[in-house]
Amino acid sequence: MNVLVVNAGSSSLKYQLVNVEQQKLLAKGICERVGSSGAFHKHGLDENEHVLDAEMKDHDAAMALVIDALLDGPTKAIDSLDEIDAIGHRVVQGGKYFDKSALIDDDVIAKIDELAELAPLHNKAALMGIHACQKLMPNVPMVAVFDTSFFQTLPPKAYMYPLPYEMYEKHSIRKYGAHGTSHRYVAERAAVVLNEPLDELKLITCHLGNGCSASAIDHGVAVDTSMGLTPLDGLMMGTRCGAIDPAIVPFIMEHEGLSTSEVNELMNKKSGLLGISGISNDLRSVKDASEQGHERAQLAYDMYSNSVKKYIGQYIAVMGGVDAIVMTAGVGENCEKMRRMIFSGLQPLGIVLDEEKNRQRGFEREISTDDSKVKIIIIPTNEEYMIARDTYEIVYAKSQLIEAGSETA
Numbered sequence: 001m002n003v004l005v006v007n008a009g010s011s012s013l014k015y016q017l018v019n020v021e022q023q024k025l026l027a028k029g030i031c032e033r034v035g036s037s038g039a040f041h042k043h044g045l046d047e048n049e050h051v052l053d054a055e056m057k058d059h060d061a062a063m064a065l066v067i068d069a070l071l072d073g074p075t076k077a078i079d080s081l082d083e084i085d086a087i088g089h090r091v092v093q094g095g096k097y098f099d100k101s102a103l104i105d106d107d108v109i110a111k112i113d114e115l116a117e118l119a120p121l122h123n124k125a126a127l128m129g130i131h132a133c134q135k136l137m138p139n140v141p142m143v144a145v146f147d148t149s150f151f152q153t154l155p156p157k158a159y160m161y162p163l164p165y166e167m168y169e170k171h172s173i174r175k176y177g178a179h180g181t182s183h184r185y186v187a188e189r190a191a192v193v194l195n196e197p198l199d200e201l202k203l204i205t206c207h208l209g210n211g212c213s214a215s216a217i218d219h220g221v222a223v224d225t226s227m228g229l230t231p232l233d234g235l236m237m238g239t240r241c242g243a244i245d246p247a248i249v250p251f252i253m254e255h256e257g258l259s260t261s262e263v264n265e266l267m268n269k270k271s272g273l274l275g276i277s278g279i280s281n282d283l284r285s286v287k288d289a290s291e292q293g294h295e296r297a298q299l300a301y302d303m304y305s306n307s308v309k310k311y312i313g314q315y316i317a318v319m320g321g322v323d324a325i326v327m328t329a330g331v332g333e334n335c336e337k338m339r340r341m342i343f344s345g346l347q348p349l350g351i352v353l354d355e356e357k358n359r360q361r362g363f364e365r366e367i368s369t370d371d372s373k374v375k376i377i378i379i380p381t382n383e384e385y386m387i388a389r390d391t392y393e394i395v396y397a398k399s400q401l402i403e404a405g406s407e408t409a
């Protein structure tokens with residue numbers, strides 16, 4: 001089964017075409033600056049990537065270009081649209097409605113729309129992707145895979161905020177988490193690498209990319225996570241501040257004369273590594289500057305590692321121990337220096353990084369010493385594969401029911 005995985009952002013549209021049974025990537029690409037001037041479309045596997053300048057006034061136009069590139073020219077991956085068996089859409093906010101991925105129908109679309117109140121940019125963008133695919137491929141089944149679903153198992157003591165209870169009742173204000181598809185994937189893979197059943201493990205998973213989050217997964221069940229009502233909470237990130245004293249928000253608004261959207265922008269786009277270093281949101285640049293003696297870059301680097309370390313400590317306490325800590329995404333997978341700083345001083349907790357293994361490159365691997373009580377593992381994340389697999393499972397199960405005559409198409 002070929003699944004087109006679609007990740008629509010407010011001005012971008014990322015996609016991959018995956019053959020699920022063969023676990024084979026057939027094509028991938030991204031349309032950027034959708035709806036503004038200077039839009040472009042990158043398509044093709046890495047060694048065969050083409051960058052195509054193209055006007056895209058909206059997501060419908062972007063999706064039409066994606067289909068052209070899949071069907072024709074040097075980037076061709078399939079002969080006809082019939083070779084796309086299903087489409088999997090990444091949706092950020094599934095709220096209380098979705099504790100797993102769902103076959104898209106009118107009701108699911110209405111709920112994604114309703115939940116846009118909690119994630120305005122993201123859910124509206126996903127809907128644009130869904131509508132564009134519906135127009136161009138009306139008969140292809142589609143599945144929504146939610147970033148939040150994996151965290152629907154959190155107990156109330158973890159997902160509630162200590163605000164007046166009516167805030168929860170009236171506005172659904174609670175922790176939903178994000179990056180759930182990544183945490184679910186790396187937890188599953190970690191169990192394979194450790195050769196132990198997932199439901200017998202206590203794991204802490206750290207997704208450290210531009211956005212950063214950590215999760216506590218107790219016997220296969222997510223029990224806590226660092227992102228909150230929105231992906232702004234928790235760890236310090238590339239441009240997001242993560243958890244700060246909430247009283248700072250009205251203080252800044254008052255003293256800097258900022259509106260709610262301006263203070264939101266300050267915390268989401270101008271903070272984190274970028275805000276502290278004044279150099280970049282990219283950890284590589286911050287690291288280079290810190291090594292050349294840039295004090296604020298060094299401070300940003302120190303704060304980032306400290307932020308991860310503190311969440312590891314919290315989650316050990318939450319679960320009463322941990323068997324393995326999993327590192328993933330751009331920083332977690334690639335930055336040996338950051339990993340060294342995160343794990344330094346944790347030896348009394350039975351967490352011992354192997355300096356040599358930490359330096360080596362590779363795919364999925366353990367980087368703790370042989371006698372470390374707690375294992376440290378690197379698992380490259382693959383959210384697209386997870387979306388493709390969920391889509392496959394749901395669409396396949398539905399087709400079996402239709403074949404058995406217990407459901408209509």
Ligand code: ADP
Pocket residue numbers: 208209210211238281282283284285329330331334335336
């Ligand atoms: P996104 O959340 O955009 O998917 P990624 O998972 O690609 O982000 O992670 C991007 C981050 O990973 C950037 O801060 C980048 O500097 C960092 N990164 C990637 N490779 C390295 C590396 N070799 N050393 C240090 N940081 C790296």
